[in-house]
Amino acid sequence: MAFDRGNxxxxxxxGIPYYVGGVVDDVETLVVRSPEVFKEKHSIQVLLGxxxxxxxxDRGSLLVHDRVGGDRRREGFDDLMVxxxxxxVRPDLPGVDAPGVFGVQTLDDGVELRAYVTGRKxxxxxxxxxxxxGLEMAEALCALGVETHLVEAAPQPxxxxxxxxxxxxxxxxxxxxxxxxxxxxxxxxxxxxxxxxTGVVTSEGTIxxxxxxxxxxxxPNSALAMAAGITVGPSxxxxxxxxxxxxxxxxxxxxxxxEKRHRISGRPVAVALGTHANKEGRVxxxxxxxxDATFPxxxxxxxTKVGALEVARTGLGEAEAAEAGFVAxxxxxxxxxxxxxYPGAAPITTKLVVERGTGRxxxxxxxxxxxxxxxxxxxxxxxxxxxTVEELMGVDLAYAPPYSPxxxxxxxxxxxxxxxxxxx
Amino acid sequence: MAFDRGNxxxxxxxGIPYYVGGVVDDVETLVVRSPEVFKEKHSIQVLLGxxxxxxxxDRGSLLVHDRVGGDRRREGFDDLMVxxxxxxVRPDLPGVDAPGVFGVQTLDDGVELRAYVTGRKxxxxxxxxxxxxGLEMAEALCALGVETHLVEAAPQPxxxxxxxxxxxxxxxxxxxxxxxxxxxxxxxxxxxxxxxxTGVVTSEGTIxxxxxxxxxxxxPNSALAMAAGITVGPSxxxxxxxxxxxxxxxxxxxxxxxEKRHRISGRPVAVALGTHANKEGRVxxxxxxxxDATFPxxxxxxxTKVGALEVARTGLGEAEAAEAGFVAxxxxxxxxxxxxxYPGAAPITTKLVVERGTGRxxxxxxxxxxxxxxxxxxxxxxxxxxxTVEELMGVDLAYAPPYSPxxxxxxxxxxxxxxxxxxx
Numbered sequence: 001m002a003f004d005r006g007n008x009x010x011x012x013x014x015g016i017p018y019y020v021g022g023v024v025d026d027v028e029t030l031v032v033r034s035p036e037v038f039k040e041k042h043s044i045q046v047l048l049g050x051x052x053x054x055x056x057x058d059r060g061s062l063l064v065h066d067r068v069g070g071d072r073r074r075e076g077f078d079d080l081m082v083x084x085x086x087x088x089v090r091p092d093l094p095g096v097d098a099p100g101v102f103g104v105q106t107l108d109d110g111v112e113l114r115a116y117v118t119g120r121k122x123x124x125x126x127x128x129x130x131x132x133x134g135l136e137m138a139e140a141l142c143a144l145g146v147e148t149h150l151v152e153a154a155p156q157p158x159x160x161x162x163x164x165x166x167x168x169x170x171x172x173x174x175x176x177x178x179x180x181x182x183x184x185x186x187x188x189x190x191x192x193x194x195x196x197x198t199g200v201v202t203s204e205g206t207i208x209x210x211x212x213x214x215x216x217x218x219x220p221n222s223a224l225a226m227a228a229g230i231t232v233g234p235s236x237x238x239x240x241x242x243x244x245x246x247x248x249x250x251x252x253x254x255x256x257x258x259e260k261r262h263r264i265s266g267r268p269v270a271v272a273l274g275t276h277a278n279k280e281g282r283v284x285x286x287x288x289x290x291x292d293a294t295f296p297x298x299x300x301x302x303x304t305k306v307g308a309l310e311v312a313r314t315g316l317g318e319a320e321a322a323e324a325g326f327v328a329x330x331x332x333x334x335x336x337x338x339x340x341x342y343p344g345a346a347p348i349t350t351k352l353v354v355e356r357g358t359g360r361x362x363x364x365x366x367x368x369x370x371x372x373x374x375x376x377x378x379x380x381x382x383x384x385x386x387x388t389v390e391e392l393m394g395v396d397l398a399y400a401p402p403y404s405p406x407x408x409x410x411x412x413x414x415x416x417x418x419x420x421x422x423x424x
Numbered sequence: 425m426a427f428d429r430g431n432x433x434x435x436x437x438x439g440i441p442y443y444v445g446g447v448v449d450d451v452e453t454l455v456v457r458s459p460e461v462f463k464e465k466h467s468i469q470v471l472l473g474x475x476x477x478x479x480x481x482d483r484g485s486l487l488v489h490d491r492v493g494g495d496r497r498r499e500g501f502d503d504l505m506v507x508x509x510x511x512x513v514r515p516d517l518p519g520v521d522a523p524g525v526f527g528v529q530t531l532d533d534g535v536e537l538r539a540y541v542t543g544r545k546x547x548x549x550x551x552x553x554x555x556x557x558g559l560e561m562a563e564a565l566c567a568l569g570v571e572t573h574l575v576e577a578a579p580q581p582x583x584x585x586x587x588x589x590x591x592x593x594x595x596x597x598x599x600x601x602x603x604x605x606x607x608x609x610x611x612x613x614x615x616x617x618x619x620x621x622t623g624v625v626t627s628e629g630t631i632x633x634x635x636x637x638x639x640x641x642x643x644p645n646s647a648l649a650m651a652a653g654i655t656v657g658p659s660x661x662x663x664x665x666x667x668x669x670x671x672x673x674x675x676x677x678x679x680x681x682x683e684k685r686h687r688i689s690g691r692p693v694a695v696a697l698g699t700h701a702n703k704e705g706r707v708x709x710x711x712x713x714x715x716d717a718t719f720p721x722x723x724x725x726x727x728t729k730v731g732a733l734e735v736a737r738t739g740l741g742e743a744e745a746a747e748a749g750f751v752a753x754x755x756x757x758x759x760x761x762x763x764x765x766y767p768g769a770a771p772i773t774t775k776l777v778v779e780r781g782t783g784r785x786x787x788x789x790x791x792x793x794x795x796x797x798x799x800x801x802x803x804x805x806x807x808x809x810x811x812t813v814e815e816l817m818g819v820d821l822a823y824a825p826p827y828s829p830x831x832x833x834x835x836x837x838x839x840x841x842x843x844x845x846x847x848x
Contacts, residue, residue: 015765015825029765041480241707263820274830275823290686296818303822341453342440364804372799375828381805384819395718395808398727398736399699405799406698408701 001075002038003050003064008107009035010046014274016110020117021140027111033066055228057248079250079288081189082225082238086218086256086272091128095189096202100197101212102135104170113213122146126200127178129185130157132304134215135169136179139307141213149207151181151200160302161365162317164332168367172309181207185221220257220270233259235270240277242294244284252288254280261297264315264362264383267323271298299300300363301380303373310373315363315383318353327356331417338369339401348372350413351378359421360390363414371403378410389417425473425497426462427488432531433459438698440534444541445564451535467541479504479652481672489741503712506649507705510642510680510696514839515552519613524621525636528557540755546570550624550643551602552610555579556752558639559597563731565637566601573631575624581702582724588756589775592791596733597782605631610722623713637659655684659694666718668708671803676712680703684720688740688786688807689748695722724787724806726796734797739787739807742777755841759833761795763825771835772796774837776803776813783812788837795827802834813841 002009006065010033018024035046047064054063061074080378090096100122102113106344116122125141127134130152141148150173152155156166157180170180170392180200190199190206199206220237231247233239237259240246240361244254256279262269286293300320303312321328338345348368355362362377366372382392393414399406407415426433434457459470472489477496478487481485481747483500512527514520524546526537537607539792540546549557565572574581574597578592581597581604594604605626614623615629623630644661655671661683664670668678679701686693700722710717710756724744727736745752754777762769773793779786790796806816817838823830831839 012825012830014823014830016765018766018825023767024765094703152686157813210498215716246505274825275821275832278830279818296815297820299820301822303824303827305824310827314820314822339436339439341436341448342442367465371798373822373824374795377799377821377832378801378805379819380818381802381809381819385805385809385811387809394703395805396721396723396725396738397699397801398725398738398797399438399697400729400797401436401442402728402729403727403734406436406702407437408699408801 001045002044002061002098003052004046004048005051005067006106006108007048009033009038009048009288010109013105013107015109016104017136017140018138019110020114021143023140023143027107029404030107030334033123040177051241052224055224055249057228057230060250060413068300076111077250079252081284081288082230082246082251082257083254083255084221084224084257087221088218089216090214091186093186093188095191095197098189098191098195098197100210101189103219104216106138110214117141117146117211118143120210124149124207125211125213126151126207126209127213127215128155128200129215131160131215131217132158132302134213135173135306136304137213137215138173139176139305144178146211147179148165148177149179149181149209151184151186151202151207153183153185157182158311160317161311161313162319162330165326165349165367167363168349169306169309169311172307182283194417218256218260218272220272222257223254225257233268235259235268237261237270239268242296243287243292244280244295245287252284253342254284260295263297263299265320267324269290271300273302298378299383301376305373308369309367310369310371311367312373312376313363313365314376314380315352315361317363317365321353321362326362328353328362329417329420330354331420333409333413333414333416335412336405337368337408337409338403342401343380346370348375348409352413352417352418354389354421356421359390359418360374361387361389361392368409375408375410378408389421391415393418426468426470427476427486428470428472429475429491429610430530430532431472433457433462433470433472433530436698437529437531440528440531441560441564442733443534444528444538444561445567447564447567451531454531466713476648479648480653481652484674501674505708505712506654506670506675506677507679507680508645508648508681511645512638512642513640515610515611515640517610519615519621522552522574522613522615522619522621524535524634525613525638528561529642532657532716536580538715541565541568541570541635544634548573548633549635549637550575550631550633550639551639552624553639553641554578555584555639555641558637559593559636560728561639562597562602563568563600563729564631566728571603571637572601573605573633575608575610577607577609579607581606582735582739585672585737585755585791586743586775587733589773589789589791593730593733598732600731603626631785642680642696644696646681649675649677649681657692659683659692661694662791663692666720667716668704668719669696669711678708684719684736689744689747693722695724697726723807726801727800729797732793733791734793734795735788735791736797736800737787737799738804739785741787742788744779745786750786752777752786753780753841753844754778755837755844757833757837757840759831759836760829761792761833762827763829766825767792772799772833774799774833774839776837778813778841778845780845783814783842785800785811785813785838786815790833791822792833799834802832806829811840813845
């Protein structure tokens with residue numbers, strides 16, 4: 001039996017910006033498995049619109065609130081799987097709860113935002129925060145013809161990249177029409193007649209807007225588990241072992257609410273990504289069913305589309321490497337996605353972060369047009385296997401003029417990093 | 425000082441089919457460095473149109489023939505670099521030397537073929553052999569509006585793939601208009617009035633054609649080195665160590681003429697690919713100059729474009745694994761290049777070859793549309809690092825709906841192979 005407080009089961013949260021922007025038209029296509037499918041094919045009863053208010057570990061029961069029917073009841077369990085996901089950060093600022101201010105985390109949020117935008121046809125929007133969701137929502141709103149402003153406290157958008165790589169992303173945002181307000185803090189939200197949002201107050205003035213989207217990231221939704229006495233780790237997510245077992249023998253956790261181990265820094269982290277959630281869910285399910293599987297941890301790989309740009313990262317950035325105690329050097333290398341003479345060859349910038357002395361690859365970032373994004377997987381596998389840049393530059397990667405220069409951008413970057421490491 | 429018997433220096437041989445087909449219009453764009461650039465920037469004298477007829481290792485001299493001036497002279501050397509490349513296989517069949525029958529290896533060959541096709545406007549062409557060059561040339565000739573027939577002795581084109589994956593390629597060939605004659609041997613070539621080729625005789629009849637392209641692969645051009653007493657390995661290529669040193673202390677070799685070690689089978693192989701040639705050339709150059717570098721060997725990675733399909737391979741195929749002494753299982757997995765709901769999502773087929781018992785990944789093949797090709801690099805890195813499919817399925821690869829399903833096709837294939845390995 002599974003409870004979810006929302007109106008959709010088993011959906012692609014990563015698809016929400018594309019639904020809002022109209023790239024994906026039918027919200028149902030984002031749902032991988034409906035409650036009917038769960039019931040018929042997997043004999044799992046999924047109850048939507050049900051809020052779990054409390055977990056009683058001693059009695060092995062949940063207090064459940066049926067949001068539609070209105071009743072509250074207790075449900076017993078032998079094993080409990082906590083998959084409560086993450087919650088968008090809502091800054092404690094005046095007006096943040098006004099109608100027209102949206103956090104976008106659940107598919108219900110996405111449906112509500114799209115209805116608001118298509119119904120009210122706002123002229124101007126402000127996105128607060130320049131992370132993945134913020135940038136994807138900026139693109140979605142620009143695509144809908146809304147004048148879209150992006151406010152970001154840092155000097156560059158996308159602080160999951162190093163600032164030099166983030167600067168490349170800023171250009172792509174402007175290319176599709178977003179208006180950037182970088183290095184500006186948000187102080188609050190102005191509201192109008194019906195209490196609706198009318199503007200965003202920043203450190204440099206007020207930006208008029210009829211719709212605001214919060215893209216300030218998410219925090220693991222571990223409150224329910226914590227209230228029940230289950231251990232929450234230093235990242236704020238539910239602590240789990242490699243088998244996705246929590247501190248309580250009957251309780252498992254997976255997904256955005258569960259803590260992950262970063263394999264390079266060795267630290268516990270909270271990373272809200274569907275690819276981890278999927279792998280973890282599989283591991284937890286196998287173990288719950290009496291099997292044996294383990295989740296090996298993460299290395300911080302991520303990719304997103306920003307207009308014509310593909311933006312990807314893996315492992316540690318420069319600042320992250322320093323924070324994790326590595327002495328590292330970074331090398332930026334320019335190349336093309338195809339052989340220079342082949343039609344459609346486009347620039348691609350690759351940055352590698354390398355441990356000084358050993359030459360071990362700690363991380364990489366790639367920004368470029370078509371064909372850039374999935375190249376990060378080669379970097380990710382090199383980081384995963386603790387390869388040195390000297391070893392990476394010799395690897396037999398694929399080459400043909402429509403797909404790569406004879407030195408693939410990843411190999412060329414590794415070569416440059418290796419040559420640099422001998423000079424340092 | 426460098427001698428080359430052709431008319432171009434340092435060019436992209438892999439670009440020749442795209443020049444012939446008109447995808448690339450200016451032949452000069454395929455030349456990476458002209459003799460002028462070599463002279464001015466690198467102080468290297470490059471003599472084109474010069475044939476080296478003989479190497480005298482005792483005297484440390486070459487017998488050189490100036491094909492333009494006509495004179496023969498001796499040139500001395502302290503160190504000799506052999507980079508004689510490869511030669512297209514020309515079967516010993518009646519009519520093979522007739523005008524209109526082309527082997528395509530050098531840029532001169534490409535220039536000659538394009539001039540022939542644009543000048544004589546042949547109505548029909550036959551490609552003999554369905555390897556990389558054969559398929560790329562078939563596409564080039566179809567693009568020029570020539571009715572193009574492909575004759576291949578095997579039951580499927582592209583015998584560098586397993587037959588089940590080759591069958592997918594056959595469909596793509598027909599999609600751009602090539603007419604396939606599979607499982608047919610070529611017996612000879614018919615010629616007409618001026619001695620020009622007029623048809624190809626196969627085991628099932630004669631195919632009329634005014635131009636024939638041989639795509640039967642290449643052999644290492646090691647004759648010059650062998651005649652000088654330098655050791656040639658079992659693959660027919662010049663034997664070298666990891667520093668690209670031949671059996672003679674003053675002689676180095678790199679590129680298509682030099683033997684490579686296959687890291688998975690452990691065997692010496694001849695593989696004619698620009699990506700290896702480039703890496704080897706760099707290694708030989710560093711060592712010649714007194715430095716120290718090594719070439720780590722190959723794992724058989726290759727990729728090509730066949731119409732709308734991207735076709736890639738790495739490591740060992742099923743038959744190759746058996747031949748190398750592995751007991752292996754193969755798993756084929758179907759997925760999409762993007763999230764299923766994202767516009768442009770296209771089918772992608774991934775095949776993995778896995779050692780039985782250990783679960784070690786030995787090789788992979790990928791056939792699919794846009795976004796398929798460079799995914800082979802992830803498989804290549806997994807093969808290179810001797811990863812098991814269980815380990816690979818857990819790796820943190822990039823996910824975002826425009827670029828991948830939540831389980832990347834490579835991860836999904838590894839997962840399926842792992843699940844299969846527990847059943848075998």
